[in-house]
Amino acid sequence: MRRSLVLTGAAVTVLGLLAGCSSGGSGSDSGRTTLKVAALEGGYGRAMYTQVIEEYEASHPDIDVELQISKSIEDEITPNMKAGKYPDVVVLGQGRKAALTETLIKDKALEDLTPVLKEKVPGENTTVGDKLTKGIVGNLNTNPYGNDQTYLMPMYYAPTGLFYNQGLFEQKGWKVPSTWDEMFALGDQAKKQGIPLFTYPTAGYLDSYFFALLADIGGEQFYTDVMTYKKDVWKTANARKALDITTRLLSYAAPATVGYANEQDFTKNQQLILDNKALFMPNGTWIVGGMADAPRAKGFKWGLTPLPAVTAGGKRYITTSVESVWIPKAAQHKDAAKDFIAYLYSDKAAKIFAESNAIQPIEGIASSLTGENAEFYQVYEDPSVSALVGGFASTAPVAGVDIKATLFDTANSIISGDTTEDKWQTALNDASEKLRQAGD
């Protein structure tokens, strides 16, 4: 009797332990749909999402939207995704350290969103596709496989480029350089006054710099060739020119740059600009909010300029960072999710987002901006400046090859003299070739 009691007890314990491993609950019950939305809590905050969701729920009474939002949203949704429980809508761009979006692209695990473009915005008469700014869809950022299928909808866009202190330039009577020659001349001039020309927060921030530089040098075709790993593209004269300019620019870098270019200290590099200890750094518009509480030099005012032109009067590009919204292929409520995404482009939603400085790529929105933002988005008004969207094309994963690391992180070694431009070029060519083969 006692033995059976003991055995039962043990069995119950085991079952209890195992039951602890599973958790119940599914998305929908009795006609109501629970839409799971996961979003990255970026510089824009979380309030705008709760407001938009409230509006959406008010007009869609049969849908509950469950919002999961975090600064490290990847860490929170990945374990569940591995267990097969996917969110329905994810607002998360590429270029994050965890690279969740990129991984799902490489794994072909995203839902085709091309139909959403033709869908009418709920409560309005125009289609999503018509509302979007021309050229924002159809590049590698939204159509990652280089075909006509859109897998990532552009959510917010922001210009990135060289940030500087307008106050310092006015004070010294300097002009923001419009060609690289002027840039280096300014570098020499500033050096005499003890101010280095350039710095970067971490080498990863060079993405906005490099993409624009490549397009400035060889036009959009060359940029696309590099991004799609065309054979021997890194051996071309254009590629060499990009590396020449960069190597020269890095020789003007603030001496502190490399020592601070890590997760722990990168804000100290950003502080160099605020303290007038460096002139330019590549960054995005979020820097204004990110360093809002930091002390700064007297008369400091943020300025943003595209990279200088390669030849006087030449066309200039401004790398535009575009955050994305997408649906995992394994999501449970794909139709409801598509409708929700279409709603994100409604006038109501756009207004709420814009109040938090999250600017969507909707025609005519730039004219409604105020303050610093209005000035930043002005760069698109300049006829000689074009927006450049995208990034490296997705291929099947190649073990041990990370071309972004090869292109950006090597800058640290160039500054410290641990590698040479020739070695950099060779390494880039090798990485690009391996990825090209994987893409075929």
Next chain:
Amino acid sequence: MTTLSTPPPGSTNRTSDTAGKAPSTGRSRRGAQAPARVGRRRGNTGFVLACLLPALVLFTVFMVIPTVNVFRTSLYTWGGFSPDKQFVGLDNFRHLLDDQQFVRAFQNTVALLVVVTVVTMGMGLFLAAIMTRQRLRGRNLYRFVLYIPNVLSVVVIAAIFSAVYDQDNGLINGTLRLLSLDGLQQVWLGNQKIVLYSVAIAMVWQSLGYYMVLYMAGMASIPEELYEASALDGASGTRQFFAITLPLIWESLRTTLTFFVMSAVNLSFVLVRAMTGGGPDGSSDVLLNYMYKQAYTNSSYGYGMAIGVVIFAFSFLVSLLVSRATKREPLQF
């Protein structure tokens, strides 16, 4: 000079022999009760098994299955999410050999293992000996101060060392400037030749107190008579340390060596991730950090797991080798 006696060979065996015989003698003495005993014993076996079951289930679910999975996944190409995994045999391991960054991460891990172990062990033993043998005034305070870093989270340590190593206002460079030794100033986290040692210093600082306390515990159990007798024989403090202290805490030393292997692999990952991110340009990358980057950032989960297998095999082998190489006959006092 006092000599230490080794237990006669086979003494441990003899004890276990007698233990083994005990039940059989018991049975002959109380032969009549034998059937009941057997029944009881079978009941006991069931009970023991039932008690072991939860632990076994947990061990299988959380240790055995994941480990087997790591080994299995290392034979596939897989991004981490999609259902289509492609079997590639040992290809992932073949790639490892050509991967310069992997080789560098491996070298860094080994370097950290050696440097941190030697320095921490040396300093830990030295400090422990001083604290136990020399009646230092305020030694409790010293012990407390040295032990504190061990309680801190690694992220806090990373933040502390970011302040210590700061190239402009850091503690080290600031002190050097104060002493007019400007030439010795370094960019501690930016110079690729130094950055690994900067990480090593943080690791030593973190773990020194822990090992010191472990060694002190070992030393405290050594009988005072041995030291008194050797002192009468005219042995110096150094001689006492090498002839008495070290041999008698040999077993604790061996145990800590395994800890060192584990901490070189694990602690270095957390610290590198929080402090340098493996930079600049991969110069402070360690194996686990590289595995993490490959598996999660570069979407090469299978390749990452192959690195995991290498780490597993490496730590296992090193621990085994160290344990074999340091095996001595245990000394008794």
